[in-house]
Amino acid sequence: MRQLLRNTNFTFILGAGLVFIVVQALISVGILNAYWQGVIFWGAAITMVSLGLNLIYGFNGQFSLGQYGFYAIGAYASADITYRWARNDPSALVVVIFGSLLALLLMVGGSVFLRRFYGVATLTKFLFNFIAAVLGFFLAVRFVNPAIGQSVFRALNGLPTGISQQIVFFLALVGGTTLAGIVSYLFGIPVLELGSDYFGIATLGFTIIVKVLLDNTDTILPFPEMKGARGMVGIPKWTTWPWVFFSFMAVALVLRNLLHSSAGRAILSVREDERAAELVGIDTASQKILAFVIGSLFAGLAGGIRAHDLAFLHPTTFGFLPSFNPLIIVVFGGLGSMTGTIITGFFWIFLLEGLLRLYLPEGFETWRFVVYPLVLLLMMLLRPRGLMGRYEIAFLRRPLPPPRVKEAPPVPKAIPEAGEVTV
Amino acid sequence: MKGRPENLSPEVEARPVILEIEGLTHYFDSLRAVHDFSVTIKEGELVGLIGPNGAGKTTVFNLITGVYRPTAGSIRYEGAQLGGLPSHEIIQMGIARTFQNIRLFANLTVLDNVLIAYHPHAGYGLADSIFRSRRYREREKAMIERSQEFLEIFGLADRQNDIAGSLPYGLQRRLEIARALATHPRLLLLDEPAAGMNPQEIDQLMELIHFIRDRFQLTIFLVEHRMRLVMNICEWITVMDFGEIIARGKPEEVRGNPQVIEAYLGRQAIH
Numbered sequence: 001m002r003q004l005l006r007n008t009n010f011t012f013i014l015g016a017g018l019v020f021i022v023v024q025a026l027i028s029v030g031i032l033n034a035y036w037q038g039v040i041f042w043g044a045a046i047t048m049v050s051l052g053l054n055l056i057y058g059f060n061g062q063f064s065l066g067q068y069g070f071y072a073i074g075a076y077a078s079a080d081i082t083y084r085w086a087r088n089d090p091s092a093l094v095v096v097i098f099g100s101l102l103a104l105l106l107m108v109g110g111s112v113f114l115r116r117f118y119g120v121a122t123l124t125k126f127l128f129n130f131i132a133a134v135l136g137f138f139l140a141v142r143f144v145n146p147a148i149g150q151s152v153f154r155a156l157n158g159l160p161t162g163i164s165q166q167i168v169f170f171l172a173l174v175g176g177t178t179l180a181g182i183v184s185y186l187f188g189i190p191v192l193e194l195g196s197d198y199f200g201i202a203t204l205g206f207t208i209i210v211k212v213l214l215d216n217t218d219t220i221l222p223f224p225e226m227k228g229a230r231g232m233v234g235i236p237k238w239t240t241w242p243w244v245f246f247s248f249m250a251v252a253l254v255l256r257n258l259l260h261s262s263a264g265r266a267i268l269s270v271r272e273d274e275r276a277a278e279l280v281g282i283d284t285a286s287q288k289i290l291a292f293v294i295g296s297l298f299a300g301l302a303g304g305i306r307a308h309d310l311a312f313l314h315p316t317t318f319g320f321l322p323s324f325n326p327l328i329i330v331v332f333g334g335l336g337s338m339t340g341t342i343i344t345g346f347f348w349i350f351l352l353e354g355l356l357r358l359y360l361p362e363g364f365e366t367w368r369f370v371v372y373p374l375v376l377l378l379m380m381l382l383r384p385r386g387l388m389g390r391y392e393i394a395f396l397r398r399p400l401p402p403p404r405v406k407e408a409p410p411v412p413k414a415i416p417e418a419g420e421v422t423v
Numbered sequence: 424m425k426g427r428p429e430n431l432s433p434e435v436e437a438r439p440v441i442l443e444i445e446g447l448t449h450y451f452d453s454l455r456a457v458h459d460f461s462v463t464i465k466e467g468e469l470v471g472l473i474g475p476n477g478a479g480k481t482t483v484f485n486l487i488t489g490v491y492r493p494t495a496g497s498i499r500y501e502g503a504q505l506g507g508l509p510s511h512e513i514i515q516m517g518i519a520r521t522f523q524n525i526r527l528f529a530n531l532t533v534l535d536n537v538l539i540a541y542h543p544h545a546g547y548g549l550a551d552s553i554f555r556s557r558r559y560r561e562r563e564k565a566m567i568e569r570s571q572e573f574l575e576i577f578g579l580a581d582r583q584n585d586i587a588g589s590l591p592y593g594l595q596r597r598l599e600i601a602r603a604l605a606t607h608p609r610l611l612l613l614d615e616p617a618a619g620m621n622p623q624e625i626d627q628l629m630e631l632i633h634f635i636r637d638r639f640q641l642t643i644f645l646v647e648h649r650m651r652l653v654m655n656i657c658e659w660i661t662v663m664d665f666g667e668i669i670a671r672g673k674p675e676e677v678r679g680n681p682q683v684i685e686a687y688l689g690r691q692a693i694h
Contacts, residue, residue, distance in 0.1 A: 119507050254553050261552030261559065262538070262545035262566065265531075269539045272528035279488055279522075280540040281514035281606045290549075390530075400584045401534065404571045 012395040020245050039354040044248045045306040047345030050326040051255055052298030058335035060291035061271030066203030068323035069210040070180040070296040074303025078176030079235045085168050086236050090153040091145050096175035098144045103136025126189045169238045173304040180300025184293050192288045207323045214315035231314035239309035247305055251298050256396050267291050334386030338396045426463035428659050428672045438465040441610055441642050447496035456482045458666045469643045471657035475686055479666040480646040484612050488520050489513045515543050519608035521599045523615040529588030533579055536587050537570040540605035577601040593624055613645040617652045629656050
């Protein structure tokens with residue numbers, strides 16, 4: 001038993017299982033009311049977004065303010081799928097899923113084609129992928145949806161309501177996540193060529209663009225059901241604790257396993273010294289895109305979870321000021337520490353959106369943006385490496401391989417006699 | 424042959440060419456850093472590139488490894504044109520380099536530094552690492568073992584889990600060479616490997632350079648400032664000043680060349 005407890009994988013699964021069961025029990029019994037449930041779900045969502053940002057900024061060293069843009073894309077896309085589904089319209093589901101699939105296929109095809117040439121310019125690469133993505137979604141809207149939309153609807157509705165609802169929710173999450181990933185890839189190709197500071201500004205611009213588009217979904221974009229700046233109401237409230245738990249675990253495990261692999265080390269090397277990484281044969285541009293896309297996938301998934309918990313989406317949720325939340329969480333928890341991000345992410349929501357809202361007087365709302373920066377400032381002065389520095393709990397820590405036992409082959413004589421070789 | 428001294432032994436001249444640079448010219452805006460630089464290196468040679476500060480030596484290395492794109496001229500490695508290729512592709516073709524001011528991944532462990540250089544040969548993909556497939560486990564184990572062999576060769580085995588930035592200076596130099604060799608090069612570019620070393624450390628370094636050349640069958644092209652190292656180990660030397668080649672030849676010939684002395688010590692010295 002003791003041996004088993006020392007196995008980090010086992011203790012982790014045990015701990016995670018316990019958390020799952022305890023929270024589920026508390027919800028079933030009714031001790032965790034809707035309010036606190038919302039706080040936990042929100043904490044999980046914001047932590048997923050922040051883990052994505054930690055991958056991009058903390059582990060890969062690319063300062064990004066774009067996470068909320070991808071969070072919004074994931075939220076709105078998956079909400080649109082379930083919203084329409086609940087109103088007997090499968091078009092969003094079919095278009096997002098099959099459009100993403102077609103777009104990905106075309107993009108892969110384009111990349112394979114481009115690989116035959118040397119020295120392809122970034123712009124060419126971007127245009128190829130952009131056209132492939134647009135073409136994929138166009139084909140889905142124009143041909144796939146009219147052709148198979150109704151049969152997909154009938155097939156899924158043939159199942160019992162509970163099951164078809166879960167399947168649609170799953171597909172909605174997958175669709176929102178994939179869409180966020182595709183957009184981040186298209187955005188990342190040209191922009192990651194820029195230096196880090198400019199990249200930060202470009203991503204901030206991206207968040208603002210997304211916000212403005214969301215404000216006008218019913219006017220300049222053809223999505224009247226999103227109701228622009230009035231906010232999207234009537235999203236089915238399908239997020240439950242198991243969905244939150246397993247999405248969160250998926251994000252944490254994918255991130256951990258990625259970081260413990262060779263690609264993870266390559267991602268770290270870009271943060272440490274981009275030039276040196278390039279000169280030991282690492283394709284730094286593709287490592288940056290990899291980290292950026294995976295980070296955005298996490299944000300997209302979190303968006304879907306959040307949208308179906310809140311059942312209401314408003315563009316201001318994804319505006320300029322809130323988009324700093326993940327950054328604050330990541331810096332506070334420690335750049336390059338998953339443990340720190342997870343603790344801070346949950347604590348942040350628990351404290352600021354949960355406890356303080358309940359117990360502090362009305363005026364606190366207004367004071368929040370005075371308090372946050374001050375807290376952050378104090379943090380920077382007292383503990384600039386963040387709460388956890390780069391500390392990880394055993395399960396998340398990168399393993400240190402034991403030294404080799406074999407005898408060493410011939411080593412050049414360590415210190416030759418002084419003066420043995422003379423000029 | 425262009426870009427070589429005339430009086431090298433026929434045995435060396437018969438070997439195949441590994442690196443051939445012709446008419447290499449590079450401008451930073453209007454500042455001419457390198458002008459009409461030519462050099463031809465044959466397999467297994469140990470060639471030095473010397474010159475006073477600011478002569479353009481490191482720029483030549485940066486041009487070879489794709490950090491800068493040459494304004495004019497050609498760089499051919501084993502027959503393939505390098506100009507315009509991104510750095511990582513050039514490295515993967517078999518050229519490795521070290522830096523004048525050590526550039527390790529300072530916050531990562533010693534072993535990680537070497538493992539990163541193995542990344543292009545990792546042999547497993549993203550899906551393997553995310554799902555922890557058997558392929559991941561096998562390849563990862565093999566990579567770690569090969570990297571540890573490298574660390575043993577360089578006497579760093581017992582420091583494998585130390586943070587690279589915490590190593591003493593001499594060991595950091597060694598680690599940087601180990602990392603460069605982990606990319607499987609056939610041509611190694613050493614940029615001022617003796618910078619900041621005392622004479623005794625230089626002696627050690629010379630032995631190390633000879634050792635790795637024999638063990639990994641390398642061709643070595645090195646930029647250096649310290650005459651002690653260059654004169655002792657290089658088979659022949661190219662001297663640069665103000666971006667141009669001013670002399671070429673065996674160490675003893677170069678040492679007596681008045682132009683070289685002038686470049687190093689100033690015009691006064693020969694009057």
